[in-house]
Amino acid sequence: MIKLRAVFEKKDRAKYISHLDLNRCMLRTFRRSGLPIWYTEGFHSHPYFSFALALSLGYESSCEILDFNLNEEIPFDEVRDRLNAVMPYGMKIISVAEPKLKITAIAKAEYSFSLKSDNINALVADIERLLNNDEILVEKKTKKGIQSVNIRPFIEVISGVAGAGAYNMMMRLPAGTQTNYNPALFFTALKNFTEIPFEVADIKRTEILCADGKIFK
Amino acid sequence: MLREKIEKHLLDVQKPSRYIGGEVGSIIKDKSKIDVRFAFCFPDTYDIGMSHLGMKILYSLTNERENYWCERCFAPSEDFEKIMRENDIPLYALESLDPIKDFDFIGFTMQYELSYTNVLNMLDLAGIPVFTRDRTEELTQIVVAGGPCVCNPEPLADFFDLFILGEGEEVNLELMDLYHKMKKQGASRKDFLREACKIEGIYVPEFYKFSYKPDGTIEKVETTNNAPEIVKKRIIKDFDKVYYPDNFVVPFTEIVHDRVSVEVLRGCLRGCRFCQAGFIYRPFREKKSGTIVEQTKCLCENTGYDEVSLASLSTSDHSEISPILSELIEYTADEKITLSLPSLRVDNFSEELLEKIKKVRKSGLTFAPEAATQRLRDAINKNVSEEEIMNTCRIAFEGGYSSVKLYFMMGLPTETDEDIIGIAELSQRIIDLFYSLPNKPKGRGVQISISCATFVPKPFTPFQFEAQDTREMIEHKQKLLLDSVNRKRVKVSYHDANVSILEAVLAKGDRRLCNVIYTAWKKGCKFDSWGEYFQFEKWVEAFNECNVDMSFYANRKIPYDEILAWEHLDYYISKEFFVRENRKAHEFTTTPHCRLKCSGCGVNKEIGGKCFD
Numbered sequence: 113m114i115k116l117r118a119v120f121e122k123k124d125r126a127k128y129i130s131h132l133d134l135n136r137c138m139l140r141t142f143r144r145s146g147l148p149i150w151y152t153e154g155f156h157s158h159p160y161f162s163f164a165l166a167l168s169l170g171y172e173s174s175c176e177i178l179d180f181n182l183n184e185e186i187p188f189d190e191v192r193d194r195l196n197a198v199m200p201y202g203m204k205i206i207s208v209a210e211p212k213l214k215i216t217a218i219a220k221a222e223y224s225f226s227l228k229s230d231n232i233n234a235l236v237a238d239i240e241r242l243l244n245n246d247e248i249l250v251e252k253k254t255k256k257g258i259q260s261v262n263i264r265p266f267i268e269v270i271s272g273v274a275g276a277g278a279y280n281m282m283m284r285l286p287a288g289t290q291t292n293y294n295p296a297l298f299f300t301a302l303k304n305f306t307e308i309p310f311e312v313a314d315i316k317r318t319e320i321l322c323a324d325g326k327i328f329k
Numbered sequence: 330m331l332r333e334k335i336e337k338h339l340l341d342v343q344k345p346s347r348y349i350g351g352e353v354g355s356i357i358k359d360k361s362k363i364d365v366r367f368a369f370c371f372p373d374t375y376d377i378g379m380s381h382l383g384m385k386i387l388y389s390l391t392n393e394r395e396n397y398w399c400e401r402c403f404a405p406s407e408d409f410e411k412i413m414r415e416n417d418i419p420l421y422a423l424e425s426l427d428p429i430k431d432f433d434f435i436g437f438t439m440q441y442e443l444s445y446t447n448v449l450n451m452l453d454l455a456g457i458p459v460f461t462r463d464r465t466e467e468l469t470q471i472v473v474a475g476g477p478c479v480c481n482p483e484p485l486a487d488f489f490d491l492f493i494l495g496e497g498e499e500v501n502l503e504l505m506d507l508y509h510k511m512k513k514q515g516a517s518r519k520d521f522l523r524e525a526c527k528i529e530g531i532y533v534p535e536f537y538k539f540s541y542k543p544d545g546t547i548e549k550v551e552t553t554n555n556a557p558e559i560v561k562k563r564i565i566k567d568f569d570k571v572y573y574p575d576n577f578v579v580p581f582t583e584i585v586h587d588r589v590s591v592e593v594l595r596g597c598l599r600g601c602r603f604c605q606a607g608f609i610y611r612p613f614r615e616k617k618s619g620t621i622v623e624q625t626k627c628l629c630e631n632t633g634y635d636e637v638s639l640a641s642l643s644t645s646d647h648s649e650i651s652p653i654l655s656e657l658i659e660y661t662a663d664e665k666i667t668l669s670l671p672s673l674r675v676d677n678f679s680e681e682l683l684e685k686i687k688k689v690r691k692s693g694l695t696f697a698p699e700a701a702t703q704r705l706r707d708a709i710n711k712n713v714s715e716e717e718i719m720n721t722c723r724i725a726f727e728g729g730y731s732s733v734k735l736y737f738m739m740g741l742p743t744e745t746d747e748d749i750i751g752i753a754e755l756s757q758r759i760i761d762l763f764y765s766l767p768n769k770p771k772g773r774g775v776q777i778s779i780s781c782a783t784f785v786p787k788p789f790t791p792f793q794f795e796a797q798d799t800r801e802m803i804e805h806k807q808k809l810l811l812d813s814v815n816r817k818r819v820k821v822s823y824h825d826a827n828v829s830i831l832e833a834v835l836a837k838g839d840r841r842l843c844n845v846i847y848t849a850w851k852k853g854c855k856f857d858s859w860g861e862y863f864q865f866e867k868w869v870e871a872f873n874e875c876n877v878d879m880s881f882y883a884n885r886k887i888p889y890d891e892i893l894a895w896e897h898l899d900y901y902i903s904k905e906f907f908v909r910e911n912r913k914a915h916e917f918t919t920t921p922h923c924r925l926k927c928s929g930c931g932v933n934k935e936i937g938g939k940c941f942d
Contacts, residue, residue, distance in 0.1 A: 128339060143634075
């Protein structure tokens, strides 16, 4: 059994494939590729696919991680090309390699998004005021039910660029097997904070990172 | 741009991937190079429509032609329909995301009567006038329909420019070719329809005028515009060589039949007297075993599906079923593919076949005796004996099965209370059989599921002349069945009587129903086949407002010499045959299946000789 890790992008119409459907979609993609998929032993034999992080429906990504197993050693580039030849529109394998780190090494994820408003200057001012607070409380669904959490300490703003009718932000948030903060929490907080109507567009996960800020491999 | 408008709302609806296309296997073309655009519409949601085999065949076949583009379109669910209406998003096709109102053809497949209101709703959502009389004179936006329900298309006559009768693999392209030619010549819609009706299999309803007698029955049907007096359905002569897709559109979201489907035979040789499919798809034709195996492999490889099913009306009637199964079982086991085999018959269910099936499925077995007493089975020509049913159950039980699902019908012609009680008695004999077997499955009790449908008389069957039971009779029989069965071991399910009544009216109806369907839709009826949406009271209001009596269509026995609403359509089965078969039903006389003896239904005249060597 050969353990492999693929980085893939999910864009365009493919962003509407739900996490549940993605597993089935990948299985069929692998079957179409004719690659020698490794199946689990046991009574209900099935192929092994593991996605490092779930991606919200409607979000694009350029950095999704899929772990899978093959029965034979095949050059990484060949695996990538054979999969890409039969991938659904909007999905593409960027690279295939041996897994270097354990999934538990994932600590955060970076997102880019666009906040659209007719009154962009006022919105940007409100965003700055919001982020200047030490405490930003939002309701978050946890295993223990809905809890009010302070998300401010977890928000790492990377950039914010105002353009015509839009404010484009990049932001890092905790991600991984333990804690996950979805940028939707920030959008909710902003909606609660500002009077200015805005819409969120083009949400995209751009990196999956380790605690030290290095790219997860 | 429409796409932006759609995407703006897509995350507010359930299963958005149904509304945006982009699936593997979907075909995108450069529309500047396209001469004819066809929107293949299924009048139900994506999850149901995407399971339909006919669409897969005709989609791929049309798209093989470089300059034609066939796209898919489904009824949106309630949540998305609301958004579409609020935001002026017209009904669009999934490949280009272009509005279907700009297409050359808008083609619906009519698979069940209870989807009729969805057609009107989809046309309305598309911004296309629902009545043909309100459509443009220009040659564009031709609204067409095919599928089993168009064997009596009269209740839909006011909504469609033309109907395609029979198998579409050849005639669809002929129709598109004619359109292409006439469009270049600058012809009008009417010019096109006048030419189209000369193609065999094309029925243009506006060229036929019905007149009625004072008692409401049909007096005569007159043709105009030189349309043929009798319109014949289309048949594919060489079924083994007929086009079959080498790829399917593979959906992201789960659909009802989420698998490869390979058609193994078309038509049916059995002649059960209630079954419309058994007659309208005649003659019986098989694909060669090599073709079936090759198509299975090809489709599994191209789609990546890990499940395949053999599609037909009666798979075990294939003359080479055993070698086909042997080969497919070997292939599917090697490739870790699940093979499913619907439509097996009780009487030719051998131990050899069971051995093969056991390798592929672990769940329960389903059989359709349809009636519980021999007399009634003889009346409906279900040529199955009690011995065969018991023998099959014994083989199944000894093979390790402990649950059996049985399909019955209720309200069949000549049926009495004894026949209903007979269902309970037959189930009890099966239960007793289970416990009498020394080698029955250990540690488990037997479970019998009975699914009891209400008989709906259908056009082009020997029972087309029959009256359906009234609601009171149906409800009485349903209660009787529940009271008669062993409730511990037998689970009974049956349909809402109102659904079956409406089905009968729509199936046997004529043009006077067009207004009823329109009125019902205006009152909010849609998705009538979905229990949660079915509003029978609205339908009753519609019938009353239009002064149409449901019982005239559902509960009236039709004399043999009455002109039927579908008599000007020729499905190659003669009326004399149906009359003969109807008489035999009332005499409880059976007709052997076509391989044993030709019953002279008439279809052999079309194929020019015998159906079997």
